[in-house]
Amino acid sequence: MADAADGTLRSRFALRARLLSPLAEGGLLDVADGLLETDAAGSITRVGQWPERDAPDALDLRPLVVLPGLVDLHVHLPQIPNAGLGSGLDLLTWLDRYIFPLERAYDRGVAEEQAPQAWRAFAAAGTTTVLAYAALWADSTDAAFAAAEAHGIRAVIGKVMMDRVTYDEGIDPVRILETSLRQSDELAARWHGRDDGRLRYAFTPRFAVSCTPEMLRESAALAAHHGAYWQTHLSEDPGEIGEVRRLFPGARDYLDVYDRARALGPRTVLAHAIHLSEREVQRIAESGARVAHCPASNLFLSSGLMPLGAYRAAGITVGLGSDVAAGPDLSMFGVMRAAAATQRVLELTGRAGSSRSLRPIDWLRVATLDGARALGIEDGVGSLEVGKEADLIAVDPRFTTPLPGADPPTVADDLASRLIFRPHPNMVRAAWVRGRLLAGPPGLEGIG
Numbered sequence: 380m381a382d383a384a385d386g387t388l389r390s391r392f393a394l395r396a397r398l399l400s401p402l403a404e405g406g407l408l409d410v411a412d413g414l415l416e417t418d419a420a421g422s423i424t425r426v427g428q429w430p431e432r433d434a435p436d437a438l439d440l441r442p443l444v445v446l447p448g449l450v451d452l453h454v455h456l457p458q459i460p461n462a463g464l465g466s467g468l469d470l471l472t473w474l475d476r477y478i479f480p481l482e483r484a485y486d487r488g489v490a491e492e493q494a495p496q497a498w499r500a501f502a503a504a505g506t507t508t509v510l511a512y513a514a515l516w517a518d519s520t521d522a523a524f525a526a527a528e529a530h531g532i533r534a535v536i537g538k539v540m541m542d543r544v545t546y547d548e549g550i551d552p553v554r555i556l557e558t559s560l561r562q563s564d565e566l567a568a569r570w571h572g573r574d575d576g577r578l579r580y581a582f583t584p585r586f587a588v589s590c591t592p593e594m595l596r597e598s599a600a601l602a603a604h605h606g607a608y609w610q611t612h613l614s615e616d617p618g619e620i621g622e623v624r625r626l627f628p629g630a631r632d633y634l635d636v637y638d639r640a641r642a643l644g645p646r647t648v649l650a651h652a653i654h655l656s657e658r659e660v661q662r663i664a665e666s667g668a669r670v671a672h673c674p675a676s677n678l679f680l681s682s683g684l685m686p687l688g689a690y691r692a693a694g695i696t697v698g699l700g701s702d703v704a705a706g707p708d709l710s711m712f713g714v715m716r717a718a719a720a721t722q723r724v725l726e727l728t729g730r731a732g733s734s735r736s737l738r739p740i741d742w743l744r745v746a747t748l749d750g751a752r753a754l755g756i757e758d759g760v761g762s763l764e765v766g767k768e769a770d771l772i773a774v775d776p777r778f779t780t781p782l783p784g785a786d787p788p789t790v791a792d793d794l795a796s797r798l799i800f801r802p803h804p805n806m807v808r809a810a811w812v813r814g815r816l817l818a819g820p821p822g823l824e825g826i827g
């Protein structure tokens with residue numbers, strides 16, 4: 380049973396709390412006084428109303444709210460130290476000035492120091508699943524994986540691949556093609572599927588500007604061979620799109636560059652995807668590729684406003700990404716807020732189409748279950764449902780009230796609204812993956 384003293388839920392455990400979660404079949408789990416139980420492997424065996432009789436011995440987390448852990452579909456580990464720098468620069472200038480020097484320096488030593496801190500910071504923000512880019516270097520990617528393995532977070536990571544336009548002229552693009560493919564292949568063999576699938580590999584060609592057609596094609600073939608993910612950036616900013624047109628004159632459009640590499644499919648995650656033609660939207664939907672919407676980043680770099688409603692209507696699976704460091708904050712609650720603001724602006728300027736405006740509770744679904752669907756792991760995580768793994772966070776809604784002592788909202792949509800629009804950096808008190816408590820959040824002392 381649970382060790383209530385330190386909240387270390389390593390084995391079978393039960394907790395009592397307010398429960399709030401999207402459900403796979405649609406609708407909402409919304410229980411004011413709920414029970415969630417797991418087995419020794421960290422799978423949820425029971426979830427619902429706190430029983431009036433035969434109640435189990437449980438960790439009492441009231442008045443905390445237990446939610447599914449949040450999913451961050453797009454973030455760059457080496458960039459985290461420069462989060463919040465360079466607002467308003469265009470993408471390519473920002474990369475040169477603030478990002479490439481940091482990534483260049485992200486060697487094994489830096490990764491061994493920073494990656495454990497980064498995983499703790501994700502957990503403190505309530506994120507339990509991360510799809511991340513490392514840097515060009517295999518050794519620091521390996522160190523980031525090792526840190527995730529030790530920490531307990533669910534992580535998909537990839538070594539960045541770039542065989543043209545890379546950090547600086549000191550890197551030989553011809554050698555880097557062969558080296559990058561071999562090293563990525565080795566990393567995937569080592570890490571993809573590790574710990575019963577908690578850790579996975581993503582082949583990570585940075586974007587079309589940085590890659591030759593051969594790099595794109597060969598990386599996609601390796602991803603298919605390993606059954607691993609393939610991630611890149613798509614149509615983030617007008618300068619970048621112009622550059623892609625210049626480099627790939629034979630392609631119909633930006634998306635076609637990746638299509639010709641046979642890189643589009645359900646294990647492909649395309650970040651940003653802001654400035655797309657109707658053809659590109661239809662082709663993404665048809666291919667089954669997923670989109671990581673990064674609204675905080677898109678506002679920070681003035682990249683544009685992604686028309687989420689149109690993509691959802693087309694049948695594309697879209698989750699949310701922080702895109703730190705272009706996004707200033709690891710908190711997915713902050714990303715939900717930026718997503719809502721982006722959709723408001725589209726509505727106000729008549730560009731939202733006929734899509735229904737998302738409610739706060741809908742944004743929680745996008746940041747949890749839809750993120751899991753984007754990774755194809757929705758049968759295992761993304762909601763509080765029997766049979767799924769216990770990837771959970773406990774949030775103290777009292778932090779979100781404007782004046783101390785006031786009661787947090789009881790209506791689910793109001794509660795979600797406070798978490799998104801008035802979040803507090805310390806409101807996530809605990810985070811678990813497969814029932815294992817993650818280091819990072821302040822903990823449950825004084826609760827219950």
Ligand SMILES: [Zn+2]
Nearest residue numbers: 455612650702
């Ligand atoms: Zn990015």
